[in-house]
Amino acid sequence: MAETHSLQDLQQPAVSSKVFVQRDYSSGTICKFQTKFPSELESRLDKQQFEETIQTLNNLYAEAEKLGGKSYLEGFLACMTAYTIFLCMETHYEKVLKKIARFIKDQNEKIYAPRGLLLTDPIERGLRVVEITIFEDRSIGSGR
Amino acid sequence: MHLGESMRECEYSQISTRSSTPMETPYKKRTPKRRKWEAFPGRNKFYCDGRIMMAKQTGVFYLTLVLILVTCGLFFVFDCPFLALQLTPIIPVVGGALFLFVLGTLLRTSFSDPGVLPRATPDEAADLERQIDVANGSTGYRPPPRTKEVVINGQTVKLKYCFTCKIFRPPRASHCSLCDNCVERFDHHCPWVGNCVGRRNYRFFYMFILSLSFLTIFIFAFVITHIILLSHQSGFLNALKYSPASVLEVVVCFFSVWSIVGLSGFHTYLIGSNQTTNEDIKGSWSSKRGKDNYNPYSYGNMFTNCCAALCGPLPPSLIDRRGFVESDAPQLAQPTNGMTMYGATQSQQSHMAATTPLPSS
Numbered sequence: 001m002a003e004t005h006s007l008q009d010l011q012q013p014a015v016s017s018k019v020f021v022q023r024d025y026s027s028g029t030i031c032k033f034q035t036k037f038p039s040e041l042e043s044r045l046d047k048q049q050f051e052e053t054i055q056t057l058n059n060l061y062a063e064a065e066k067l068g069g070k071s072y073l074e075g076f077l078a079c080m081t082a083y084t085i086f087l088c089m090e091t092h093y094e095k096v097l098k099k100i101a102r103f104i105k106d107q108n109e110k111i112y113a114p115r116g117l118l119l120t121d122p123i124e125r126g127l128r129v130v131e132i133t134i135f136e137d138r139s140i141g142s143g144r
Numbered sequence: 145m146h147l148g149e150s151m152r153e154c155e156y157s158q159i160s161t162r163s164s165t166p167m168e169t170p171y172k173k174r175t176p177k178r179r180k181w182e183a184f185p186g187r188n189k190f191y192c193d194g195r196i197m198m199a200k201q202t203g204v205f206y207l208t209l210v211l212i213l214v215t216c217g218l219f220f221v222f223d224c225p226f227l228a229l230q231l232t233p234i235i236p237v238v239g240g241a242l243f244l245f246v247l248g249t250l251l252r253t254s255f256s257d258p259g260v261l262p263r264a265t266p267d268e269a270a271d272l273e274r275q276i277d278v279a280n281g282s283t284g285y286r287p288p289p290r291t292k293e294v295v296i297n298g299q300t301v302k303l304k305y306c307f308t309c310k311i312f313r314p315p316r317a318s319h320c321s322l323c324d325n326c327v328e329r330f331d332h333h334c335p336w337v338g339n340c341v342g343r344r345n346y347r348f349f350y351m352f353i354l355s356l357s358f359l360t361i362f363i364f365a366f367v368i369t370h371i372i373l374l375s376h377q378s379g380f381l382n383a384l385k386y387s388p389a390s391v392l393e394v395v396v397c398f399f400s401v402w403s404i405v406g407l408s409g410f411h412t413y414l415i416g417s418n419q420t421t422n423e424d425i426k427g428s429w430s431s432k433r434g435k436d437n438y439n440p441y442s443y444g445n446m447f448t449n450c451c452a453a454l455c456g457p458l459p460p461s462l463i464d465r466r467g468f469v470e471s472d473a474p475q476l477a478q479p480t481n482g483m484t485m486y487g488a489t490q491s492q493q494s495h496m497a498a499t500t501p502l503p504s505s
Binding site: 094 | 244245248249252261262264265267268271272294295296297301303311312314315316328329347348351440441448451452454455456457458459460462463
């Protein structure tokens with residue numbers, strides 16, 4: 001890329017590659033991501049850190065889709081009110097999605113951004129993948 | 145330090161690294177912001193600025209609406225006054241409630257997103273293509289149908305690759321050729337409601353046909369009652385002359401009852417066994433296919449299956465119709481050296497190996 005040296009220090013770090021963590025369907029249709037550590041991240045991130053992030057995400061999605069007394073009550077109430085109740089109340093799933101968004105932002109700030117990585121919220125990719133963007137590591141280069 | 149020197153040389157202001165959008169260009173965007181529904185790749189129609197989503201062909205839906213409105217309208221205008229006076233005013237009240245419920249569930253089924261899966265982003269598609277090429281061994285011309293096998297609850301399920309959406313379809317998803325979308329837990333495309341029936345609107349569809357069954361039987365029964373009561377007063381032929389609307393209602397209800405009640409019964413069976421129409425027609429979990437063939441998604445008992453289908457959590461729409469179309473996301477930089485590609489290929493091979501079980505096992 002034809003860029004001046006001075007510009008390189010200040011512009012957005014270029015995207016080096018993207019890693020896609022696919023869905024794990026072994027437990028059925030529930031939203032669950034594979035915890036297998038992608039090898040592209042080996043130089044940037046701890047395997048344990050990655051697995052912890054994905055496992056927490058999986059637990060949060062499981063909480064959103066859980067069948068239990070609370071979700072049945074919500075469903076039943078919604079049916080009785082001809083589903084108009086959702087005009088003023090958000091569903092349990094939506095509440096958990098907000099929690100997940102906060103979790104991802106938190107993880108990005110604390111763990112991923114300092115390592116030149118960026119987690120994309122799976123909801124922005126239709127819950128198909130967890131997209132991890134790897135940025136070119138310029139911080140080490142500028143010292144030389 | 146280095147940064148400070150650079151800033152003195154050329155007066156660029158620091159750009160926030162927190163946003164994921166690319167470097168902001170000095171010129172203003174020429175095009176106004178579009179909502180995502182305007183750029184939606186499927187064959188759907190949107191109304192109310194993306195709030196309402198339907199299939200392309202909606203003619204039959206309007207027919208359904210007209211049939212329901214006209215029949216109920218005639219019932220309330222011509223039969224209810226007589227019945228309320230002769231029998232009880234509860235009849236029009238119950239009829240009214242049923243009618244509103246039917247209408248509500250119909251509109252909810254027709255207007256909501258059935259569970260459309262958004263198509264893969266170019267980066268995702270490229271990544272998947274690379275993985276598949278590595279697994280198949282690169283051949284030029286016509287790639288063979290791509291499938292991935294996964295074991296769910298002891299049953300081997302084949303996940304198919306969708307060439308249109310460029311994704312591996314989740315289990316139970318199917319591509320609707322009429323709407324040109326992959327839909328989660330695809331049941332069928334219903335022209336009567338003018339939409340696909342999938343994960344997000346199946347319960348509304350079921351409630352619609354169930355309440356419509358009750359409404360149809362209700363109207364049929366009370367119109368017959370009306371005619372019988374009138375016949376006692378002034379003879380059968382005079383009764384028909386006094387209330388010609390009743391004849392039309394009886395005809396419509398008679399033909400509807402068989403189909404609607406039959407459909408309700410069929411869907412009750414499907415819900416109880418946690419199957420989709422698609423699976424039932426294909427006989428995916430039929431015992432005829434093999435002794436060990438069973439439905440891996442069933443919860444074991446009918447009650448739990450029903451609760452799960454009707455009262456389970458309602459997943460949100462994945463397509464974000466009313467969001468704004470962002471400018472192009474940062475594309476992958478071209479690999480500058482052979483090392484990146486080699487590393488990527490290796491990980492994909494191991495990745496594919498993990499997901500596709502060896503045939504010998």
